[in-house]
Amino acid sequence: MAQLQNTPNTSDNQMEALKNYGSYIVSAIVLALAGYFGWTYWQTHHARVDTVAADRFADIQQLSNEVTLASQNPDLEADAKTALSANQSKLNKDIDGLVASHSKTVYAWQALMIKARQQADSNDYKAANETLKQALSIDLKDAGLTAITELRYAQTLLASGDPAAALGILQKEMPDAFDASKQELLGDVYLAQNKKEDAIKAYSNAWEILRKRQESRAVLALKMDSLGINVEPIEPPASLVTAPVTEAPALPTDNASVQASGATNEDTTSKVAASETAATTTQPNLSVPQPATAPASK
Numbered sequence: 001m002a003q004l005q006n007t008p009n010t011s012d013n014q015m016e017a018l019k020n021y022g023s024y025i026v027s028a029i030v031l032a033l034a035g036y037f038g039w040t041y042w043q044t045h046h047a048r049v050d051t052v053a054a055d056r057f058a059d060i061q062q063l064s065n066e067v068t069l070a071s072q073n074p075d076l077e078a079d080a081k082t083a084l085s086a087n088q089s090k091l092n093k094d095i096d097g098l099v100a101s102h103s104k105t106v107y108a109w110q111a112l113m114i115k116a117r118q119q120a121d122s123n124d125y126k127a128a129n130e131t132l133k134q135a136l137s138i139d140l141k142d143a144g145l146t147a148i149t150e151l152r153y154a155q156t157l158l159a160s161g162d163p164a165a166a167l168g169i170l171q172k173e174m175p176d177a178f179d180a181s182k183q184e185l186l187g188d189v190y191l192a193q194n195k196k197e198d199a200i201k202a203y204s205n206a207w208e209i210l211r212k213r214q215e216s217r218a219v220l221a222l223k224m225d226s227l228g229i230n231v232e233p234i235e236p237p238a239s240l241v242t243a244p245v246t247e248a249p250a251l252p253t254d255n256a257s258v259q260a261s262g263a264t265n266e267d268t269t270s271k272v273a274a275s276e277t278a279a280t281t282t283q284p285n286l287s288v289p290q291p292a293t294a295p296a297s298k
Contacts, residue, residue: 050105056098057107063091064114071121091118099134109138109145116152125160132156147174151181154189163192180209184220191227200227210234 070076070084095111102108112135119128132153140146150169157166167189174182187202203224210217216234224231 050107053098053102053105053107056094056102057111060091060094060098060111060114063087063094064118067091067118068121088118091115104138106140106145109135109140109149112138113149113152116156120156120159125156128156129153129160143175144177147178150174151178151185154185158185158189158192163189167193180206180213180215180217183209184217184223187223191223196227200224200229203227204229207231207234 067084067087070080070087073080076084092115095115098111099108112131116128116131116135119125119131132149135149136146136153150172151174154166154169157163157169167186170182170186170189183202183206187199187206190196190199190202203220206217206220207224210220211232211234214234214237216236221231
């Protein structure tokens with residue numbers, strides 16, 4: 001079999017090909033390495049950024065809890081009121097700082113929701129509206145979080161005296177999980193617009209949705225009752241209902257009864273102790289929220 005031999009022309013051709021395509025090969029390798037190290041840096045950088053944002057939000061949440069607890073105390077001394085005011089200012093400053101540096105993260109959204117709640121608790125609904133609009137501008141690609149923000153925004157719009165704007169928010173599509181809350185809030189809006197029949201329909205829709213879930217809301221029941229709607233109680237899931245605590249049998253208390261039953265004083269004392277123990281150790285009934293049963297409309 002004939003073997004190819006390198007000739008001066010062949011070597012020159014190989015060198016020329018290397019000159020022509022070598023730069024492309026090197027560029028491809030460089031781009032591949034750049035992409036790999038760039039991706040690695042992006043992951044590391046964003047992991048570090050998320051950690052920083054999470055730590056800052058944790059501090060905000062702790063301070064928010066302190067502010068909320070202090071603001072609920074009607075008997076604050078002058079020094080405590082001064083400290084509360086300072087903490088409220090610091091809370092707003094910390095939230096604004098977190099949002100400015102991590103504006104596209106879920107931590108920024110959570111911080112803004114805290115700020116809006118604080119503003120609403122202070123009856124500053126105009127400021128709360130602006131804060132919630134800012135929260136809605138964060139694209140979290142999560143329909144549930146968006147629905148939560150929209151529902152709260154509609155609530156503050158209604159509280160600020162703008163039911164028409166609230167209705168516009170509630171006409172947007174939301175996940176099915178929020179249907180009951182949406183219908184209840186629609187009822188509030190219609191009631192504010194003096195549309196009683198629409199309010200009754202929305203409240204009834206909300207109650208029917210809750211019935212299918214076996215979930216009751218006492219406040220909604222009161223709203224319906226105030227409009228003359230006959231509210232049928234919603235039975236809680238059977239698994240949440242415990243067996244009723246049975247009372248201990250009555251024990252004879254006089255000597256004649258004890259003797260008639262053939263029991264001694266020692267026996268009676270043992271029975272009483274056993275009954276008291278049973279009454280205190282029997283598992284108590286779970287606190288299952290019960291619907292407020294409204295009387296039938298007249």
